[in-house]
């Protein structure tokens with residue numbers, strides 16, 4: 001990680017938090033660092049893409065239930081010093097779970113917005 005020029009992470013939301021393998025990776029990296037607050041990514045561009053099956057935006061029933069982004073931002077930007085860009089991709093289960101069929105249009109909008117944000121972030125990484 002110290003020799004990385006840039007970092008791209010694509011992380012799904014699992015049960016309102018980070019998947020356990022991501023948490024384990026963070027724990028191992030911090031354990032192997034020179035100190036618990038070594039800025040391993042100081043000044044480097046870091047893009048975090050979070051994929052979620054549902055929707056958690058303002059006004060939704062589960063607004064505030066995504067506990068993964070704040071935690072990962074704390075580690076990637078505040079502990080490791082990365083120049084963090086977060087891209088959120090919601091409603092990935094629309095088209096998979098028939099109960100979400102009514103959200104087809106908004107899901108398509110979210111998808112387009114996430115792709116546009118990813119393309120923009122990709123330019124900065126290049």
Ligand SMILES: Cc1cc2nc3c(=O)[nH]c(=O)nc-3n(C[C@H](O)[C@H](O)[C@H](O)COP(=O)(O)O)c2cc1C
Nearest residue numbers: 011012013014015016017051052053054055092093
């Ligand atoms: C074990 C598990 C837990 C999940 N928990 C949530 C959740 O809490 N909220 C949510 O919106 N989606 C949840 N999902 C759906 C995933 O976040 C979603 O399908 C995401 O797009 C997965 O990324 P992938 O398709 O790259 O694997 C969960 C999926 C799995 C397998």
